[in-house]
Structures are given as C-alpha cells and as structure tokens.
Amino acid sequence: MVVDSKRNGVGVVLKEEFVRNVLEVKRVSDRVMSLKLEIEGVMLNVVSGYAPQVGCELEEKEGSWSELDEVMESIPTGERVVIRADFNGHVGEGNRGDEEVMGKFGVKERNIEGQMVVDFAKRMDMAVVNTYFQKREEHRVTYKSRGRRTQVDYILCRRGKKLVTVKW
Numbered sequence: 228m229v230v231d232s233k234r235n236g237v238g239v240v241l242k243e244e245f246v247r248n249v250l251e252v253k254r255v256s257d258r259v260m261s262l263k264l265e266i267e268g269v270m271l272n273v274v275s276g277y278a279p280q281v282g283c284e285l286e287e288k289e290g291s292w293s294e295l296d297e298v299m300e301s302i303p304t305g306e307r308v309v310i311r312a313d314f315n316g317h318v319g320e321g322n323r324g325d326e327e328v329m330g331k332f333g334v335k336e337r338n339i340e341g342q343m344v345v346d347f348a349k350r351m352d353m354a355v356v357n358t359y360f361q362k363r364e365e366h367r368v369t370y371k372s373r374g375r376r377t378q379v380d381y382i383l384c385r386r387g388k389k390l391v392t393v394k395w
Contacts, residue, residue, distance in 0.1 A: 238275060239262055239273055308383075309385075313379055
C-alpha cells in the first residue's frame with residue numbers, strides 16, 4: 228500500500244498542564260497514533276485515528292482496523308483507553324441489540340463502516356460513548372456536505388472502572 232503523507236494525518240492536542248504527564252507517544256501510521264499519560268496515578272492511553280473514507284478499498288480499511296487492534300492489544304487491560312477517531316462510518320440511530328457497546332443517539336442509518344466500529348467496540352470491550360447522550364442533531368453531526376449531514380467521529384472508551392475526570 229502506498230501512503231500519501233500529505234493526505235492523511237492524526238494528532239492529539241493536550242492542555243499544557245498535562246504535557247509533563249506524557250510517558251510515551253507512538254506514531255503507528257499516518258492514520259493511527261497513541262499516547263500514554265499518567266494522571267493521578269492512573270495510566271490513560273489516548274488513541275487518535277482517521278479511517279479510510281467510504282469508497283476506499285477494503286484492504287486499506289482492514290489495514291486501518293488491524294493497526295487499531297495492535298494498539299489495543301499492546302495496552303495492558305488495567306489501563307484506561309480513550310479512542311477519538313474519524314471512523315468514516317455511521318453507527319446509526321438506535322442500538323438494535325448492541326446496547327452493551329452503544330446508546331441510541333447516533334445519526335441516521337448504520338452502514339458497513341459503522342458496523343465495523345460497533346464490531347470493534349464489542350471485540351475490545353469498549354463503548355461508543357457519544358451515542359449515549361441525547362443532543363440536538365446539529366450537535367451530533369460531525370460531517371456536512373451538499374446538504375447531507377451525518378456523524379462519522381466517535382469517542383470510544385474501554386469499559387471498566389470510572390474514568391479519571393480531567394478538564395480537557
């Protein structure tokens with residue numbers, strides 16, 4: 228696979244006071260990166276991702292998911308994980324039997340790429356947290372183009388103990 232370094236890119240923005248808490252930064256690819264912080268004795272892993280767009284080859288999409296799988300497998304189970312990514316998929320409105328990983332407040336209909344998000348969340352014992360909050364649709368929409376409005380950006384958190392409260 229040829230990578231166009233000018234087309235893709237991910238990053239994480241931190242409040243200045245947390246910079247000294249960063250223990251590790253890993254750039255997995257131009258689509259996935261992670262950083263590990265220690266905050267009040269708790270290890271927090273922040274993963275940033277940018278999935279291939281709808282219409283890209285399946286091989287490219289599967290490669291991106293494999294990278295996320297590798298990142299998750301490298302993080303000890305006792306550590307907290309937050310993934311913030313543009314998954315370029317729609318998990319959809321309602322949770323149709325997927326209550327263990329998502330709420331019912333997505334946008335529109337689920338597509339294949341959205342199903343990949345849900346399947347990943349199940350496999351990694353995570354929750355698609357921004358689907359649990361009822362907000363007006365314009366506050367849930369993360370992509371607009373030519374009159375179309377949808378949600379493609381999601382925040383996933385590893386299930387477990389209460390996440391450390393941090394003012395971002």
